[in-house]
Amino acid sequence: xxxxxxxxxxxxxxxxLAATWPLPAFxxxxxxxxxxxxxxxxxLAQGGxxxxxxxxxxxxxxxxxxxxxxxxxxxxxxxxxxxxxKTKIQELVERDNVDLIVGPLAAxxxxxxxxxxxxxxxxxxxxxxxxxxxxxKPNPYFVRASATSSQFMHPMADYAAKELKFxxxxxxxxxxxxxxxxxxxxxxxxxxxxxxxxxxxxxxxxTPDYTPYIAQLSGVDAVVQxxxxxxxxxxxxxxxxxxxxxxxxxxxPACDEALxxxxxxxxxxxxxCSAYAGDLDTPSNKRLIEGMVRDHGNIPGLYAAGLYINGMxxxxxxxxxxxxxxxxEALIKALRAVSLTDTPRGPFRFDHFGNVIGNFYxxxxxxxxxxxxxxxxxxxxxxxxxxxxxxxxxLAQPVYSRDYPPLRS
Amino acid sequence: xxxLALAAAVVVLxxxxxxxxxTYYVNVASQILVYAIFALGINVLVGYAGLxxxxxxxxxxxxxxxxxxxxxxxAGHVTVAVVALAVTLAAAAVFAALALRGTGLGFVMxxxxxxxxxxxxxxxxxxxxxxxxxxxxxxxxxxxxLSLASPAAFYWATLVVFLVTVAAMAVFVASPFGVSLRGTxxxxxxxxxxxxxxxMIRFLAFLFSGLWSGVAGLLYLYYNQFVSPQAVxxxxxxxxxxxxxxxxxxxLLGPIVGAALVVVIKNVASAYIERWNFVLGAIFVLxxxxxxxxxxxxxxxxWRWLTAARRPAAPAAVAxxxx
Numbered sequence: 001x002x003x004x005x006x007x008x009x010x011x012x013x014x015x016x017l018a019a020t021w022p023l024p025a026f027x028x029x030x031x032x033x034x035x036x037x038x039x040x041x042x043x044l045a046q047g048g049x050x051x052x053x054x055x056x057x058x059x060x061x062x063x064x065x066x067x068x069x070x071x072x073x074x075x076x077x078x079x080x081x082x083x084x085x086k087t088k089i090q091e092l093v094e095r096d097n098v099d100l101i102v103g104p105l106a107a108x109x110x111x112x113x114x115x116x117x118x119x120x121x122x123x124x125x126x127x128x129x130x131x132x133x134x135x136x137k138p139n140p141y142f143v144r145a146s147a148t149s150s151q152f153m154h155p156m157a158d159y160a161a162k163e164l165k166f167x168x169x170x171x172x173x174x175x176x177x178x179x180x181x182x183x184x185x186x187x188x189x190x191x192x193x194x195x196x197x198x199x200x201x202x203x204x205x206x207t208p209d210y211t212p213y214i215a216q217l218s219g220v221d222a223v224v225q226x227x228x229x230x231x232x233x234x235x236x237x238x239x240x241x242x243x244x245x246x247x248x249x250x251x252x253p254a255c256d257e258a259l260x261x262x263x264x265x266x267x268x269x270x271x272x273c274s275a276y277a278g279d280l281d282t283p284s285n286k287r288l289i290e291g292m293v294r295d296h297g298n299i300p301g302l303y304a305a306g307l308y309i310n311g312m313x314x315x316x317x318x319x320x321x322x323x324x325x326x327x328x329e330a331l332i333k334a335l336r337a338v339s340l341t342d343t344p345r346g347p348f349r350f351d352h353f354g355n356v357i358g359n360f361y362x363x364x365x366x367x368x369x370x371x372x373x374x375x376x377x378x379x380x381x382x383x384x385x386x387x388x389x390x391x392x393x394x395l396a397q398p399v400y401s402r403d404y405p406p407l408r409s
Numbered sequence: 410x411x412x413l414a415l416a417a418a419v420v421v422l423x424x425x426x427x428x429x430x431x432t433y434y435v436n437v438a439s440q441i442l443v444y445a446i447f448a449l450g451i452n453v454l455v456g457y458a459g460l461x462x463x464x465x466x467x468x469x470x471x472x473x474x475x476x477x478x479x480x481x482x483x484a485g486h487v488t489v490a491v492v493a494l495a496v497t498l499a500a501a502a503v504f505a506a507l508a509l510r511g512t513g514l515g516f517v518m519x520x521x522x523x524x525x526x527x528x529x530x531x532x533x534x535x536x537x538x539x540x541x542x543x544x545x546x547x548x549x550x551x552x553x554x555l556s557l558a559s560p561a562a563f564y565w566a567t568l569v570v571f572l573v574t575v576a577a578m579a580v581f582v583a584s585p586f587g588v589s590l591r592g593t594x595x596x597x598x599x600x601x602x603x604x605x606x607x608x609m610i611r612f613l614a615f616l617f618s619g620l621w622s623g624v625a626g627l628l629y630l631y632y633n634q635f636v637s638p639q640a641v642x643x644x645x646x647x648x649x650x651x652x653x654x655x656x657x658x659x660x661l662l663g664p665i666v667g668a669a670l671v672v673v674i675k676n677v678a679s680a681y682i683e684r685w686n687f688v689l690g691a692i693f694v695l696x697x698x699x700x701x702x703x704x705x706x707x708x709x710x711x712w713r714w715l716t717a718a719r720r721p722a723a724p725a726a727v728a729x730x731x732x
Contacts, residue, residue, distance in 0.1 A: 041686050077679050081639040082543060083629075087440065087676045094560075095433035108541050112635045115545055130542065175533075176541045401535060 031070035032318065032325055034059075035098035036307075037088055037113075039105050040077040043206070046230060047303045048080070048105050050258055051127065054300060054307030055102055057291045062311075067318035078104055082112030089113045093120050099325035100335075102310045104128060105303075107149075107177055114139045121328040123335055125310040127303065131181050132399050134355035134385060141328070143335045143354045145313050145345075146306045147275045147385075149178050150185020150400055152252045153226070154387040155360045155380040156273035157186045160249055161193035163378070164271075166221040168196050169249070172213060172235075173226030175202035175402075182226040182251045184400030189387060191408070197224075200407065207231075210238045222246055228253040233262050240266035247271070255365050258301025260372040263365075267372055270365045276305045276345050277361035277376045284312070285344040305344045313338050346379075355385045422568055426561035435560040436632075441672045442564070442571040443628045448652040448664030449578050450621030455650065456659030457587065458614045459594035461517050463646045464504065464524030468619045470641030471527060472497040472626030477544040477636055478537070486550035494623050500527075501619025505612045512597075524646050531638040543637025546630065557631070567628055574621055578661055581617065590614050655696050657703025666704050 036055055039048030052075060064071045074096045076088035085104055092098045100123040104110055107130035117124050118139045126133075126142070129149040133142055160166045171186060173179030179202065187197045198220060201213050217223050217239075223246050227235050232254045239248070252274035255267060278289065278299055288308050292300040300308070317334035318325070325331055339349035348358030360383045363374035386394045398404050426435045447469055454460045476493035484492070508519040531538045538544065549557040557563045581587050592600045593607045601607050630636050639645065648671060656667025674692070679685035700707025 040683060077683070077685070079675070079679070082635060082637045083633055083640065084675070086633050086635065087436070090436050091433050091676070091680060094436070095431055108543060108637050108639070111542050111545065112633065112637065115547060115634055180540075402540075403535075 031072040032066055032323070033072050033074060033096060033098040034311075034314065035089075035092035035096065035101040036073060036075045037078055037085060037092070037101060037103035037105075037109070038075065039080040039109075040075075042080040044080040044105055044229065048077075050301060050303035051103060051105060051307045053292065053296055054288075054304030055311050057288065057295065057300075057304065058308045058311030060295075061287060061291065062315065066315045067321075067323040069318070069323045074098055078109055080106065080109070082108055085109040085112050086116065089116060089122075093122055098122075100125065100314060100331070102126070102307060102314070107133075114142065117141055121332075123328065123332050125313060125335070127306045127310075129178055129181070131385075134351075134353035135395055136399060138353045140354075141332050143313065143332075143350065145309050145348065145350075145356050145358075146302070147252065147360070148355060149181030149251075150188075151356075151383060151385050151387075152273040152275060152360050153182045153185040154189045155362065155383055156224075156249055156251065156271075157189035157195070158193060158380070159271075159273070159362050159378060160222065160224075161190050161195045164222070164247070166195060166247075168198050168220040169222045169224050170199045170201065170217055170220050171197055171224045171226070172201040172203065172217070173251075174205045174228065174231065176205055177401075178228060179226050180402045181400040183224070184402075184405060185387075186224055186226075187405050188400075191405070197407065200402075202402065205231075207234075210235050211242070214239055214242045214244065217244060217246060220246065222249055224249045225254050226251045230259070230262075232256075232259060236263065236266045236270070240264075252276075252302050255363070255374060256301040256303075257299050257374060258303065260365070260374070261298060263372055265367070267365045268367055271362060271377075272365070272374070273360055273362050273380075274302055274374075275356070275358065275360055276302045277363055278374055279363075279376055280344065280346055280361070282342050282344065282346060284308075284342050288344045300344075309343050309345055312340060312343055316340060351384060353385075357382055357384045359383070419572065423565070425568075426564055432560045435564050437672065437676050439560065439564045439567050439632055440676070441669045442567045443625050443632060444649070444652060444672055445665040445668040446571055446574045446628065447622055447625035447649055448656070448668045449574055449661075450618045450625060451649055452653045452658060452660075452664045453578075453581070453590075453614055453618035453621070455653050456663070457582065457590050457594060458611055460508075460512065460611065460615075461650070462508075462520040462618075463517055463643065463650060464508070464520030464522075464527075465618070465622050465649060466641050466643070466645035467524040467527035468497055468501055468504065468622040469626035469629065469645070469649075470531060470636065470638075471500045472623035473630040473636040473640060474531065474538060474544065476627050476630050477546050480546045480548075481544065486552075489550075490627060493627050494620065497619055497623030497626065498616060501616050501623075502612075504619065505615035509608060509611055509615065521643065521646075524641065524643060528638055528641045528643070531641050538638070541638050543635055545635050547634065549631050549634075563632065567632075570624060570628060574624065575661065575665075577621075582661065586610070586613070651693065655693060655704060657705035657707070660703070660705050663703050663705040670704070 038051045039045055059071055076092050078085040078088050102125045107128045110126050110128035118141055123141050127146045131148045134144055171183040173183050203213050248270045250270055250272040255270045255272035257278040289299055316338045320334040321330055336350050336354050341347040346359040348356050351357055360380045361376045362378040363376050365372055366375050425438050451465050454462050472493045475496040476489050479492045480489045504523050508516050511519055532541055557566050589605055590610055593610050597607050652667035652671050653664045657663025674689045682688055
């Protein structure tokens with residue numbers, strides 16, 4: 001008896017969604033499954049755990065219900081290596097039958113699974129910044145609401161050249177693709193605006209001591225650093241200990257909000273550009289920050305906010321498909337058509353590659369009371385991954401790399 | 410009796426896609442076989458030659474990278490396999506010529522250095538290896554016109570290669586060459602005095618070991634359709650060495666058991682236990698403490714001890730057949 005009643009209420013609920021009527025009501029009763037690929041072990045774990053916090057925070061805010069369907073999160077720990085990521089995505093797709101995937105964190109993880117995901121027609125909403133994922137080797141099932149590696153460095157370079165009037169800089173960043181792409185993006189825009197990158201330094205990803213590199217930082221107007229993970233902490237500490245006074249500019253992870261509690265006074269004055277700004281005054285950002293402080297005692301940075309935003313993108317798309325996820329073509333179309341105004345990163349939409357067009361924030365790190373905060377000093381609106389360049393021209397150039405654009409002698 | 414057990418094992422393995430429950434587990438099984446081939450290759454050096462190597466992921470990766478480059482150049486799959494294995498053999502010859510200048514710790518250190526050089530090339534020679542973004546390939550081979558695109562088909566193909574590997578190992582171990590190799594492990598000076606060319610025996614064993622590492626690397630590429638510097642990193646070499654040691658060096662079954670253990674914990678247990686690294690570490694510690702010679706010899710010993718302990722109490726229960 002009880003069973004039939006609940007069955008009936010199911011049917012009534014299903015009937016309300018006229019668009020989904022041909023579908024058996026049972027399918028709508030199934031929860032929508034979101035797979036999270038993240039790194040919970042190894043050197044990248046800090047960012048990976050924040051990613052999980054972000055998406056969990058989002059689902060809690062929605063009471064685990066998206067577009068009228070129950071939502072379920074399945075987490076896969078990739079261990080931060082490509083082969084592990086491949087196995088985990090297979091697990092999520094083939095065993096857990098997830099409807100879409102958020103993550104992974106690192107570019108090399110994403111590149112290892114992109115072909116598989118396209119074959120499986122599995123929508124992926126990732127933070128990984130690899131340029132070519134939405135440029136020269138696009139994946140039709142890919143959506144990126146955060147940024148490409150260079151997308152935040154383009155405005156940073158514009159600001160450095162035009163507002164700060166810097167002429168000569170040295171760049172320093174980790175010797176891997178994310179670092180290369182960031183610094184190359186900075187170089188192109190900075191040099192097109194009349195500036196000059198005089199030297200590019202590439203310490204390895206795991207460097208105990210930046211002293212030999214810091215010793216080479218002189219004779220310029222500013223230092224541009226593109227460190228990620230916990231490396232900005234190490235670098236800035238040693239930078240200050242060496243007594244350097246040159247202004248420091250940085251990318252999104254270089255002065256991320258989540259790092260601020262670990263920085264000392266050495267971070268004061270660092271100017272960085274990010275897709276996320278902690279002081280952005282939108283209702284969803286406030287809710288996110290409140291929730292994160294309540295749950296984890298720390299303000300969110302790009303990783304947590306990025307996953308929260310990915311959750312919002314998924315929700316908006318599900319609302320458009322009436323909660324349906326079985327038609328992957330329709331789902332990815334809906335995902336890419338998402339355009340939101342109230343998000344923790346402000347308004348944004350997607351270009352035809354599935355990459356975000358949105359606001360980027362230039363922030364200065366300041367001390368307020370006894371706490372460090374990033375204060376937004378300029379907002380670049382509607383920034384595309386191609387900056388102000390023509391898309392065709394941009395794509396005809398080689399992808400940003402360690403040696404491209406080359407140093408001018 | 411032994412043959413019957415072997416045949417039963419093959420049947421059970423061949424039927425795996427039918428009983429493991431789901432494509433995900435079929436893929437895990439494929440990975441176990443790939444790593445088992447790799448571990449068997451390393452075992453030739455570690456187990457039978459007494460030379461501990463920490464650079465074999467380099468050879469594994471060279472095969473994968475070479476295959477990926479040739480495949481992206483548009484070559485057919487036969488060419489891909491031949492070129493990849495030839496390049497791996499050549500690299501193994503260079504590795505061996507350099508590493509065999511030392512034994513013991515010296516040998517280990519040289520293999521570490523060589524592995525790191527391969528890693529450096531994979532990471533930094535961007536025009537060749539695409540740096541840390543890695544190289545992607547599309548398509549698996551179609552031997553005899555059979556598609557390997559589905560997980561089960563790929564598993565069976567890997568199983569065939571695996572069985573060939575095991576057979577090759579069995580023949581190798583039993584052969585006079587295998588015996589002389591073990592001789593160089595236990596009594597290199599005496600072997601030398603008996604007129605054996607110790608260096609050449611070790612060199613050939615290195616090539617043989619490198620060849621199977623290359624085969625595993627090739628399968629790895631076909632399985633993942635992607636290779637990046639992580640595949641050739643020192644941790645990959647160490648992990649493979651741990652498979653051999655935890656399973657039991659110098660046995661045929663040991664590396665296979667070790668590969669299964671590591672792959673299962675890495676992939677399956679990590680879905681349920683957040684601190685799976687800890688579990689893996691704890692298991693290694695337990696193995697080292699209770700079965701220092703590895704799981705397979707340890708279990709055999711344990712079994713003998715068990716049956717010996719039971720014998721006086723219940724003599725009738727013990728089968729008279731000898732071991």
